[in-house]
Amino acid sequence: MEGINMSLNHVILGLLNREPLTGYEIKKIIQSTPFMHWSGNNNQIYKAVAELLDKGLVTKEVQHQEGAPSKNIYTITDDGIKELKSWLLSDTDEPVFQKQILIKLAFANLLKRSDLESMLASYADAIKMQAVLSEKELDKCYFAEQEASGKNVFLDLIRENIMNFYSSELKWVQKVKEYIATLPDERNIPTEAAMKKENNEVGLTMNYQVMETSGKKYLYLTSKEPLIQSEQEAHDIITLCFEHDTYAVLMEGDNFSDDFVKLRTGLAGAVLQKFGNYIKVAVIIKGEQNYPERFKEMVSELNTRNNTFRIFTNSEDALSWLLA
Amino acid sequence: MEGINMSLNHVILGLLNREPLTGYEIKKIIQSTPFMHWSGNNNQIYKAVAELLDKGLVTKEVQHQEGAPSKNIYTITDDGIKELKSWLLSDTDEPVFQKQILIKLAFANLLKRSDLESMLASYADAIKMQAVLSEKELDKCYFAEQEASGKNVFLDLIRENIMNFYSSELKWVQKVKEYIATLPDERNIPTEAAMKKENNEVGLTMNYQVMETSGKKYLYLTSKEPLIQSEQEAHDIITLCFEHDTYAVLMEGDNFSDDFVKLRTGLAGAVLQKFGNYIKVAVIIKGEQNYPERFKEMVSELNTRNNTFRIFTNSEDALSWLLA
DNA sequence: GAACCCATGTAACTAGTTACATGATTCA
């Protein structure tokens, strides 16, 4: 009662007030709830519950399981409920933000107009992604599963707040872009960034279709040029996915770009990591190619282990894996 | 060049790119720039510049001053400029927020409707204050003083972003309030919080006038009831100040509230701290009162030392101190 | 057989905060 400052402890009390949970469950809930800004790492959670136990705000019940690690199930006490209520009634922290973009903008006089434009474009992309991700997380988060018993009426308001945050940031970016467009430019030729943006928006190097097979939606991309020439291309593909609300991509082409198959360029690694975070990609390469040995090794390793990026030689295998 | 992660270091490079600065100056700038979220404490700044010096991104010049501590003036190097540019061109961090209110709202089914209402009302007040404070800080921040040499065209965009953050939060709070109003209540009588809100908005217990003397604006508050009966009252006064864009208050009354003069209640301490953060208050108490000894001691101590809250017995002294 | 999920926990680290120490000058 004396002084718990960290609100993480109170959040845990709030969760336990709904039902008894194990440390692991608490961790999973916090990690999957986008408006709880903690990473929810073990260290914090287990330390926090130990502290709560110490202060008598929760009780622990050890449940042994045959052939599985035993669980520590935590239950809130009356003192815990009291503490939780007093936290809820106490002054609420002001909302805070951290926007690196504002800091960079303050130093923007160092940048060329084209650099500024590409900075804003990729910032906008990142926000779009973040917004869609947050929304998905919200829909499947712990608080969304309460419909049975009374349902949490406030989740919609929370969602609105979060979506509002991202959408007003996007509107602001748009405004900044417009402002920048009015600035006198060094040269009056269309800048590299402006060209990139057009590519991005009309998909110059790639054709895409939104497909639906046996109730599952995916993006079908074809290209006559070598596939995945840059990180930007990967970025564009992910953005495209979010815009069409799908997470599966079928790509078809004759071969990969040189940079992609040369592992030392790091392009393949960076791109696979980006894909892995957001989408599942199946690539169909028609005909044998003369790829470097190390790339072939990676491909064969990928095709047995990785389940977010695989390379195939025919559509059937590709599709059945993609939509599995 | 290898790996500076912390963007604080880059911000320092950005500042030094405009002009050479001392550690102390860097600290002051960061502290007074609302979109730089670091507290800008000594430890961080001096450690950061030492690191930059170590990596050869800045140079140090010691300038001895007679009868003053010697300054270490830091200047950015060519490598430093290179590093700064590469940071500006690198991927921008996504915007992040921390809103305790969302977490509390997720657990709001524990609260009575009246508690929810007062929570939202005080949250809204805090945001209003924060917004006005940020705007003032922005106007007098380092980046605002660039008009002479080229002026920073981006500050307005930054201001817009920040103000937008607060105003959309306020709009959202309004929406939540409206939603809550539609919920079936336990009892249908006007709740305590709703009454408080009305008081707050029409100023029932106090009369106030906005005064202007020799070009300086202040708020003149009079009350027939004992002054400062609650922390809420102090909060309301501060809000009122911000709404009228002034920071000076002249209060007049017959006596203080009992809770205020009993130091052990902690009310006086809490209120003076709140005032001290935002406004300057002169209180005129007509006629001697029988206050506790310890309160009198505090008053006499205040009247010699404190320069944000003082107690007077006549208007002339009060006004001349307040507007000094 | 490798990777991943459940479930617990610890070690080592980074980032950031408050508070203190020093010492001169200015201001009331």
Added chain:
DNA sequence: TGAATCATGTAACTAGTTACATGGGTTC
């Protein structure tokens, strides 16, 4: 006299992160 500002810096702490260790179970 004491308080604030300038100017440097350190100590001790809180909060939060990544990475590791363990060990059984399931899935590919």
